[in-house]
Amino acid sequence: MKYLIVGLGNPEGKYFNTYHNVGFLAVEQITKDFKKKGNQMLAKIPTALILKPLTYMNLSGQAVLAVVRKHKIAPENVIVIYDDLYIDKGHIRVSFGGSGAGHNGIKSITELLGTDKYLRVRIGIKPNKEPHTHASYVLSKIQDDLPIASAAQAAIDLTTTPLDKVQGVYNAKNTATV
Numbered sequence: 001m002k003y004l005i006v007g008l009g010n011p012e013g014k015y016f017n018t019y020h021n022v023g024f025l026a027v028e029q030i031t032k033d034f035k036k037k038g039n040q041m042l043a044k045i046p047t048a049l050i051l052k053p054l055t056y057m058n059l060s061g062q063a064v065l066a067v068v069r070k071h072k073i074a075p076e077n078v079i080v081i082y083d084d085l086y087i088d089k090g091h092i093r094v095s096f097g098g099s100g101a102g103h104n105g106i107k108s109i110t111e112l113l114g115t116d117k118y119l120r121v122r123i124g125i126k127p128n129k130e131p132h133t134h135a136s137y138v139l140s141k142i143q144d145d146l147p148i149a150s151a152a153q154a155a156i157d158l159t160t161t162p163l164d165k166v167q168g169v170y171n172a173k174n175t176a177t178v
Contacts, residue, residue, distance in 0.1 A: 061112030087124030
């Protein structure tokens with residue numbers, strides 16, 4: 001496989017349908033045909049492998065690195081779908097490289113891949129007002145309509161379409177304020 005699409009989340013039931021698990025929800029829009037292999041849930045589509053790391057968010061890089069090495073996937077062909085506190089709800093942002101903006105799953109992936117040069121599909125979860133703590137907010141149940149299906153489609157599109165064209169379709173500017 002040439003591409004790896006990774007949905008970030010936490011595997012334990014209490015985290016299902018939380019903002020921090022939107023990556024899992026997105027890859028489940030692509031396929032439900034996952035098979036457990038060690039610390040990974042893996043599936044295949046014609047253009048990519050699909051991964052749900054079972055390592056918990058802060059250690060996501062372990063599962064990503066194992067799949068990248070086993071299947072000889074270049075880091076620039078890794079596509080990570082995850083939540084972003086700094087993007088308005090209802091928006092997604094497709095990008096390549098950059099910082100993780102405090103996201104521990106992205107920090108883990110970047111550290112273990114040894115590069116930040118991979119594709120990202122970020123789903124906006126920006127709260128309407130500043131939460132008591134970011135951790136309590138991202139681990140709270142989803143209360144809004146989020147563009148999960150669009151994020152899944154953007155990731156699929158990245159496996160066949162140049163980045164700039166995918167960005168032109170999916171990226172939107174933030175409009176709300178905290």
